[in-house]
Amino acid sequence: MINGDCATSVPGLFAAGDAATREEICGGFTGGGSHNAAWAIASGAWAGAGAARLAKAGGPRALRRASELVAAAQVGEHGLAQPADELVAAVQAEVFPTENNWIREAGRLNASLQSLDRAWRELAGSAPSGTPEDPGARVRAREAMAMLATARWMYRSALARPETRGMARRAERAMPDPALRHRLIARGLDEIEIRPVAVSHDHGALAA
Numbered sequence: 001m002i003n004g005d006c007a008t009s010v011p012g013l014f015a016a017g018d019a020a021t022r023e024e025i026c027g028g029f030t031g032g033g034s035h036n037a038a039w040a041i042a043s044g045a046w047a048g049a050g051a052a053r054l055a056k057a058g059g060p061r062a063l064r065r066a067s068e069l070v071a072a073a074q075v076g077e078h079g080l081a082q083p084a085d086e087l088v089a090a091v092q093a094e095v096f097p098t099e100n101n102w103i104r105e106a107g108r109l110n111a112s113l114q115s116l117d118r119a120w121r122e123l124a125g126s127a128p129s130g131t132p133e134d135p136g137a138r139v140r141a142r143e144a145m146a147m148l149a150t151a152r153w154m155y156r157s158a159l160a161r162p163e164t165r166g167m168a169r170r171a172e173r174a175m176p177d178p179a180l181r182h183r184l185i186a187r188g189l190d191e192i193e194i195r196p197v198a199v200s201h202d203h204g205a206l207a208a
């Protein structure tokens with residue numbers, strides 16, 4: 001998200017709910033009990049209003065431009081080199097086991113990343129394709145690649161947080177490390193960058 005309208009860096013694409021970060025209101029913990037649902041409703045309303053404002057300001061041209069960008073992103077796509085359900089199972093094998101993903105530890109995170117990164121390299125350049133008989137194949141392949149990308153962001157971020165804070169638990173240190181009292185922003189596809197970002201004083205109270 002790049003602004004209060006829940007816009008993203010892709011013009012015409014807005015994010016809301018679980019698809020958008022809610023750490024500004026929940027900090028390092030989940031907001032079970034109210035925050036998550038409240039965030040989904042509030043951010044959905046902001047994103048909807050932002051999209052409506054964009055459409056109103058640019059008229060049909062703004063919406064056509066957004067759909068052209070999506071279409072352009074799909075040019076040159078060809079099918080996944082591996083069936084989507086196999087890729088989903090391969091990602092699940094790394095992220096489902098609680099010994100990998102509940103209490104995390106650098107050695108296991110690195111081992112998982114090796115196989116996730118290998119899968120990413122092998123699938124580089126491939127993307128969803130559907131057929132008239134199975135148009136849903138494009139969506140399933142796109143979802144499988146998104147799971148792989150997310151798992152790589154997740155474990156790289158986890159490696160950069162060798163402490164226990166909020167929902168993030170590390171075997172190496174059962175307590176928060178005061179030196180790591182910052183947010184981590186993950187970005188990139190082939191090369192992943194994890195950038196620490198300071199929390200403001202106000203947000204700090206929530207992020208503890």
Ligand SMILES: Cc1cc2nc3c(=O)[nH]c(=O)nc-3n(C[C@H](O)[C@H](O)[C@H](O)COP(=O)(O)OP(=O)(O)OC[C@H]3O[C@@H](n4cnc5c(N)ncnc54)[C@H](O)[C@@H]3O)c2cc1C
Nearest residue numbers: 016017018019020031032033034035036037038040041139
């Ligand atoms: C077990 C559990 C307990 C929870 N308890 C609480 C709680 O006590 N309090 C609280 O505030 N929050 C709780 N949450 C979190 C809360 O449910 C979520 O934060 C909230 O539902 C997110 O809303 P959303 O609209 O962003 O996503 P979702 O509710 O996940 O909605 C996304 C929708 O998109 C659909 N979809 C996905 N892909 C496609 C596609 N390709 N095409 C079309 N549709 C698609 C999905 O089927 C789904 O209906 C809980 C979550 C879980 C899993």
